Amino acid sequence: MEIKKLNNSLVVSGVDCLDLDLTLDCGQAFRWERQEDGSYCGAAGGHFLKIRKENGDLIFENTDIDVFNNFWVNYFDLNRDYKAICEKLKEDELLSSTIDEYYGIRILNQEPWEALCSFVISQQNNIKRIKLIISRLCNAYGDDLGNGYYSFPSAERLSQLSTADFEALGCGYRAKYLEKLAKDVACGEIDLQKIKSLSLDDARKELLNIYGVGIKVANCALLFGFGFLSAFPVDVWMKRVMEYYPDGLPECFEGIEGIAQQYLFHWARNNL
DNA sequence: GTCCAGGCATGCA
C-alpha cells in the first residue's frame, strides 16, 4: 500500500480486493450513499468521508494522513491480505464462481456500538428501510459533521430518549429494545470494550443476554463490529444458501467464515 | 389490498 497526498486528498494505491459497491452497499454498513459518479459519501467514527476509485487507486477526498492512519486503515481493513483469503475460499466450488463474479468484498471494522444498534434495528426489516431509520436517528441525534452528514449518536445521547422517541423514527417494535440498550450501555451495565476482548463464544454469550439481541443480531455485531471474522450470521437469505451445504461448512472457511458468509449473502440476494 | 424484510420475546408443550 502506497499513500500520496494530492491537494486535499489522499491517493492510496496497491490495495487489492476492495470494490466500493460490493463493500459499502452490501448490507454490512448502512450509512454509505452512492453518488452519481460512482463515489461514496458516508460517515464513520465521527468522520465524514467521500471515497472513490480512479485507475485502480483509492481516493480519500478531504482526508488528512492522521485520520487515514488512525481510523480509515482499520475501518477498511487495509492491512489484511484479502487476495490470499479469497484464494483459500475458492477451494469451495460455490464460492469459487461467486468470488470470480463479485470479487472485492471486504468486511469493514465498524464501531461496536454503531454495529450493535444497527443490527438491532435490522431485524425483520429490509436494507432500504434500515438505512432510512438509521439516517433519521443520526440526523436527529448525531453531531453535525458537515456535508449533510451526522455522526452516529453515542449511547449517552440515546440514553436520554424514550421508547416513543425511537418509535417516532420508525423503529417500530424495536424501539423498546433500543431504549434499554442505550441506557444499559451508557450506565456501564453493558461493557462493549470488555465484550470485544473476550473469546468468540464468550462474547456471543454476553451479546445474547441483551434484550432484543438473538443469535442472528449477535453474529452480525460480532462480525461487523467486534472484529470476529469467524462469526457466521444466518438470516433468511443465508438459510436458503445453507441448503447447498448439507454437511456443514467446508474446511476452507475456517477462521474466515464471516468473509465467506458475506460473499454467499451477496450471491443469494442476486440469485435466489 | 397482500407480502416480505440481515428476528426476537414470549408462552406453551
Add this chain to the structure above:
DNA sequence: TGCATGCATGGA
C-alpha cells in the same frame, strides 16, 4: 429444548 405466534413499518 423446540415450536407457534405477535410484532411496526414502508416498499414492491
